[in-house]
Amino acid sequence: MLKLVMIEMSVGTKALIRFLVWNRLIGNRKSIDILYKYFVMDMSPSQIADELNITTGVVRGKVSKAKQYGLNNKTISYIIKTIYGDLMNIKPIIERNGIRGYRCTICRKEIYGGITDTIAMLRHIEYSHRDVMDGYINMFVVKVIEGLKRKA
Numbered sequence: 146m147l148k149l150v151m152i153e154m155s156v157g158t159k160a161l162i163r164f165l166v167w168n169r170l171i172g173n174r175k176s177i178d179i180l181y182k183y184f185v186m187d188m189s190p191s192q193i194a195d196e197l198n199i200t201t202g203v204v205r206g207k208v209s210k211a212k213q214y215g216l217n218n219k220t221i222s223y224i225i226k227t228i229y230g231d232l233m234n235i236k237p238i239i240e241r242n243g244i245r246g247y248r249c250t251i252c253r254k255e256i257y258g259g260i261t262d263t264i265a266m267l268r269h270i271e272y273s274h275r276d277v278m279d280g281y282i283n284m285f286v287v288k289v290i291e292g293l294k295r296k297a
């Protein structure tokens with residue numbers, strides 16, 4: 146039973162880490178900041194909205210996305226706190242390219258997706274640079290799981 150719980154926790158942990166790494170690689174700093182303020186700093190959605198100049202709806206949307214992997218708030222907080230520094234040290238793969246689009250810093254491909262920008266970026270990273278993304282994910286999963294084991 147305990148083993149099953151550990152495996153389920155690992156699946157959720159990996160999914161959340163994947164979500165965080167992906168946001169970092171596409172240069173979406175705001176999403177990570179929202180989650181850090183909510184789960185680690187324990188700020189309310191309206192405080193976060195005021196500070197980042199966004200709506201509470203955006204804050205709640207990001208928070209519910211982070212919760213969709215079945216982890217409790219304490220675990221989410223622990224994961225974000227554990228990887229935050231290293232995560233922010235990663236250079237995003239996707240950078241803005243003028244006002245019209247984005248460019249990949251690895252292969253220089255230009256990405257134009259309009260309203261579905263983030264989907265186009267994710268697709269590019271997953272198809273062309275999956276090894277880079279998986280490398281970060283695996284590194285963070287090991288760090289978090291080792292930390293959870295020590296705490297258990």
Ligand SMILES: [Zn+2]
Nearest residue numbers: 249251252273
């Ligand atoms: Zn590329």
